[in-house]
Amino acid sequence: MPAPEYRQNEFLVYATIRQHGDVVTTEKTTEKILSLILENPNITTEELARVCDMTPDGVYYHTKRLREKGVLIREGGRKEGHWIVVKKS
Numbered sequence: 001m002p003a004p005e006y007r008q009n010e011f012l013v014y015a016t017i018r019q020h021g022d023v024v025t026t027e028k029t030t031e032k033i034l035s036l037i038l039e040n041p042n043i044t045t046e047e048l049a050r051v052c053d054m055t056p057d058g059v060y061y062h063t064k065r066l067r068e069k070g071v072l073i074r075e076g077g078r079k080e081g082h083w084i085v086v087k088k089s
Contacts, residue, residue, distance in 0.1 A: 006065070013069045029054070033062050034085065037072070041082040 004015040012034060014027045033048055045063070049056045066072035073084040 006069075008069050008071070013065045013071060015065060029058075030062050030066070033059060034066065034072070037083045038085055041084065043083070044079060 007014045007016075012027075012030055014030065016027075029052060032052055036043055036048055036051060045056050045059045048059045048063075052059065063072060063074070067074070071086060073086060075081055075084060
C-alpha cells in the first residue's frame, strides 16, 4: 500500500491514500472524531470508536496524526483525561 499523503488546515489533518487509481480518504472520519472531541473533550478513545463504528486502534490512528500535527493534545489518563484542540495560527 502506498504511503498516505497528508495536508492540514487550521484544525484538521487530511490523509489520502491512493490505490489502483481510486482515492480512499480518511478526511470524513478525522472530521467526525474532531467534531466529537470539540463537543465533549472528556470523550474516551473507546467511546469515539463506538460512536464512529470503528476499532479503538482506528481512532488511535486518527488522533495520533492530529497530535503529531499539533492540532490535538491529550491531558491526563485514559479514563480521567481530556482532549484539548489547539488552534494553530
